[in-house]
Amino acid sequence: MDFPTQRATDRRAAVPGGTDLYDMRDHLTPRRLTLAMWDQAFVLRHGPGGSFADFDRVLDETVERGYNTVRLDPMPQWIDLAQPGKVLAWPDPKMPLMPWGWNTAVEGPVGAWMIEFMEKLLARPFLNYTLSAWWFCNVPPALHCQGPTVLRLPRNHEEGAEMWITLLREWNRRFGFERLVYLDLANEVPYFLPGFLERLQAATGAGWGVAAFSPAQCDFIAQELNGALRLLRREFPELRYTCSIHGDLRWLDVPVEFDCLDVHFYADADPRWGDRTRFAEHMGELFTADSWHADFSRRCNVTRDAIAPMLRARQRHKVAQFAAWAQQRGAPLTTSESWASWYCFDAPDLDWGWLLEWASWSVEDAIDHKMWGWTPHNYVQPQFRNWQDVKWHQKLTQRFLQS
Template sequence: MSPTHPIGVPSHLPPRLTITLWDFSWYTMASTHEPFHDLDAAFDEAVARGYNTVRICAMPYLLFGEHGIDTTALPFASMGDGVGFGTRWYDVTGGVVLDGRRRLTDLFEAARRHDCFVVLSSWEYQQSPAFLAGREWYDALAAVPVTARHHVMATAMADLVQYLKDHDLADRIAYAELHNEVDLSRIKDVDGSDGGAYWPQRPFVSDAVELMQQRHPDVLATACYGIPPHLDMGSVPDNGQVGHFHIYVYGVLAALEQWAGVRQPPPAFPSRNLQDLMRHDAPAFEDYVKRTEPWRLEATGVSASMFYSYDWIDTARWDRWLYENYGQWREAMRQALDDRLTVLAQWSDSHSVPLVIGEGWIGYTPLHAEFEDGPVGQGLAEDAVRRCIEVGAWGTVLGSNSAPHHPGWQNVPWQQRWNREFLGS
């Protein structure tokens, strides 16, 4: 028996979304020999693994905002000489020049050829601007008053949707998010402070989602939360047409980061514990930080300490620490996963909207670390997918690392099996 469409899902969209997270990498990693140089090949691989949906930073502000940037020849760059080569999402070659709107059209045309759908989002108040050769994208975003950012992003996203309609490609839109992780991005600072994660920005998020719905009542619109307030779901606006949330349980990973001081600034960084996990050929931190421009670090929000840790960690030692200490965190991590999925499903049911888990499950790891893609991480992911099936989620990722720009992409049979499991639920 085929699964039925959840309440509120248009009939032209799939009854289940199996999502691979292409984020901003579909344009930052577009050089020859990078994973997204050939979009048709990337879609071929996605479909072969059982995916029917990609989730992207559609760069709406860059492509449709009022900033004067020439988007017909956008030069993309790396983070700096050797910076990011071991950091997930940041191992970018750089040097590619793209026509931004043409690239968007190419992606949607390829999605149609492969019968896939696209979740529209934006990482522009998080990472994306750091990959442009110059800082003009970052500066334009920073110049938008904090109380106007939600409105500006919603207007840009609505204009982007109209552009896709004008090119007869809007049927490929699964739904549109105001911005990736409104609670964890610089879009959130609506009161001018770091305390604007939930309640202070609630009316701004609600108004922005309403703007998108008024402009395009035929396209589902919503907000996206990186750390869903599962103990205070009343702070989530009521008008989102999709319950889109992320679940990272961290647990043992957070314990490792705290023990090693991965995110600590100097002079506490690098700690003795972290040095015990580093590669023998790691450069001195003070030499390493000179390889990137300070504004790029500001634009990503990722600290120089974290880049250094992830670029120069001995991943075998990193993974060994996680395996040796996982036992004391196992039940807490699984319970956290279950609790959050239960609450998010209840919220979505009470609002009569479909539930989507757009990212998960353990947390942010070095590019070549294998813990999350290994037997323990896969076991947690399998539990998560089973639970998503039980609560009737419309869509889910198998994990944030299941995408062409991560090593876990090569585990084809596992992805095929669990995408089949979810689609056949």
């Protein structure tokens, strides 16, 4: 697949800073979101020995660490909650260094597991959740090309919205929508819904890699996403909707109608980091080889020593522009994945020190720019060693929740 690589981009015109003192967050519940991205892992790592084997333990630990919102993929392409006992099977993906999702064979009544999980989550008043779809549909060259037979293969985002509507009807019947903070139609547009990049190229004559979107590209993207969101709003007006996106400033030229923003800001958007660490050169072996780990860690650390203030300043400026856009569009800004490297793993030669330092300063940046939701990194899952450092998480989550 085309990996969801951040791009160093600008937009055609700067977003002027606003002077409106109105704060949307004062009228939202919760007023602050501390987010943990759990993708498919919350059920596909539920088997014996898996990091989510004990739902009660993991949910209690989540509350203990101060996270009040978890991001879940209910897999509308695979899961029919009207038939929760149906046994589904995923083969071993042969990706031993896959940090999230699943990295072993999985077989079981995953719909029933999801129901059990949601009942336990809703029994804990502190916890909220968002729903997001990664749209793995067994279609090459996607990262996960093998899994159960899909219920339907969405050809565009409107068909994806129709699949969401089917799932949400059963979801509402079983759980209601209490504490569902927002729904993310598609993770990190344009990378995950099958065929979107190809259709964009065919319709506009230009791919995603251009320096600035043309008017035709802006129109195509807006019409595609707004049409899908319109279907959802008409069917379930009580919910909030978005599409998660990268911190790519070209989005600020696209008139999308999101109710809130889930923007993913990462270091590889800055070529000064990418060139020094050579991260992009390892895309093909991220999940299967560790021979690059030691050199990558060394390069990350010397890059931090040389230009950390510069990297932070540039990222802060980008957050500021999205924060201004959020105010203009009436869509409070969150992030459920962000800040340093979007790939890391608990491995002997991968040093997390620089990444955790970046995570620590990110909470101040989020507070400064009045973000509604924040996460320290995209490794807030119980299989990571950092999860065991309870005080580290509590220090950051409490700082944000009390801001």
